[in-house]
Amino acid sequence: MSYNKLTPEEERIILHKGTERPFTGAYYDHKAQGYYICKRCDVPLYKSEDKFDSNCGWPSFDDEIFNAVKRIPDADGIRIEILCNNCGAHLGHVFKGEKFTAKNIRHCVNSISLNFVPLEKTERAIFASGCFWGTEYHMQKRRGVLETTVGFTGGHTSNPTYKEVCTGTTGHAEAVEVVFVPEIVSYEELTKLFFETHDPSHLNRQGPDIGEQYRTEIFYLNDQQKQTALKLIDVLKSKGYGVVTRVTKASVFWKAEDYHQSYYTKKSGTPYCHIYTKKF
Secondary structure, X not given: OOOOOOOHHHHHHHOOOOOOOOOOOOOOOOOOOEEEEEOOXXXXXXXXXXXXXXXXXXXXXXXXXXXXXXXXXXXXXXXXXXXXXXXXXXXXXXXXXXXXXXXXXXXXXXXXXXXXXXXXXXXXXXXXXXXXXXXXXXXXXXXXXXEEEEEEEOOOOXXXXXXXXXXXXXXXXXXEEEEEOOOOOOHHHHHHHHHHOOOOOOOOEEOOEEOHHHOEEEEEOOHHHHHHHHHHHHHHHHOOOOOOOEEEEOOOOEEOOHHHOOHHHHHOOOOOOOOOOOOO
């Protein structure tokens, strides 16, 4: 994997485990809404909603994005160092028991280890391609994706449960909502990934999963997304693929139960019916 080029000062802290001087970093008193991502590899690490003021001189967070941060004992044998779980970039240290917030934990992070993506610089996309576990697995791995949420959309009932959707009577599809940075990964690139990680020629089925809830469908949020989806479907059809993917205006997206979120990451598994196949 290629990483972003670092300045000498960034290398001192990110690669050689240095520390910036307190109250000097760009984000210690930063209040904007958005996502904090790794300076070295662009992987999302923290959300602004988990940032708080500890008055310590460095950005403080009481939670991280799931599976984003790795903990190892510090060389001093006392503290716990935190690193980007993707590239190993040094972030800072984590402390417990200080009672700053209800979660009683503080990630003390060097501003220089982070970049910030304002909420208004992000976009959303919604895809359905069979079991949402597999769709999410591939989307999470794409650089520029900040957050994924599995859930249900396209049906006629409110706040459906997984059990209700599995009956096939709610009209919903299992879907994934993706928050991404268009400057890093485009909607077209994500839509290509969607098509290349499932079989868009199967009607209401992916692998052993059968039913309308497993249909292939793109839920567009604006006309540009719609036109991109239709264009790529035409490309696939010109290549001989019998695409049955629906392209539908997005409606309410209902989040699924917590145990479905990042399922394969939690289980250390891989999808059984979402295999990458290059098509473009």
